[in-house]
Amino acid sequence: MQAAKIEQGKIQWVSAQQEDQQPGPGQVTIRIGYAGVNRADVMQVAGAYPPPEGASEIPGLECSGVITAVGEQVSNLHVGQKVAALLAAGGYAESVTVSAQQVLPVPAGWQLRQAAGWLETFATAYLNVFQLGQLSSADRVFAHAGASGVGTSLIQLCKEQGNPIYVAVGSDDKCRLCEQLGATQAFNRHQQDYVETLTGLGKVDVVLNPVAGDSVARDQQILNDDGRIIIIGLMGARQGTVDFGRLLVKRQRIIGSTLRALSAARKGDILTAMWRQFGAAFSAGRVTPVIDKEFDARQVNKALDYLRDDRSQGKVVLKIAELESQQY
Structure with missing residues (x-):
């Protein structure tokens, strides 16, 4: 798969060695449509914010996309479902495997573009x-x-x-x-x-x-x-x-406080509590991510510069792939 690699303070898109992407128990695999861009990514590219121990070196703390595989012990998510995921790393790639606890279905009426700027x-x-x-x-x-x-x-x-x-x-x-x-x-x-x-x-x-x-x-x-x-x-x-x-x-x-290094279970608890309190507001569109600017994945360094220069008003997102019109 294609994924971002940090080289000398910049990101290059490379063919990453794709290990078995079949999700393990309690996990799902997501084909990524969009990734959210965050200041933590800017810091990681600059060498100031390494990923947590055991996490991927691929940057990207949140994404939206479509589930392509579901592991055992996952009953609330299914293949073909549009979802958003809160990640420790790995969002700047064509796919990611993550604990189902860190995933929420995209609210009805939302596009993957806005969902990419939601969870982080x-x-x-x-x-x-x-x-x-x-x-x-x-x-x-x-x-x-x-x-x-x-x-x-x-x-x-x-x-x-x-x-x-x-x-x-x-x-x-x-x-x-x-x-x-x-x-x-x-x-x-x-x-x-x-x-x-x-x-x-x-x-x-x-x-x-x-x-x-x-x-x-x-x-x-x-x-x-x-x-x-x-x-x-x-x-x-x-x-x-x-x-x-x-x-x-x-x-x-x-x-x-930092969110990134928390366990999958703790992140799941946060998402569950947030949805319990504000799910109706998300679903009704009263509360929604503010998307300022979209960049193509190949323009990722421009996206990071835009954030670094404090020009953003709301969220910046990367388009990884066109998934909205595809059937799964």
């Missing part, structure tokens, strides 16, 4: 804010990078549940997108100090932070008592300051 970002938002952040119906939320794939996903989930959500972004166009999706207010970080503004508007209970560095100490200033900061990335820096006095007095919590 929505599962990240759901795990970190709703589960680890223990979001209650009365809590207020703040997120950096509000126009990113994770940010646009979180905005929609918060709107669906009725939680006010404030976001910081890098341009006025991104502010408009976030507010159209349901953000209570979006701040252009180049023009407005979110700490000063939120201190005046009323503080928040949960912060989703992919930046780290000194932004953590600033985030502490906008937290209510018992507030939580969940750090999911290092876009700013690996190290920074923390106000431990404020942490103690205000009973704040700072939580570090």
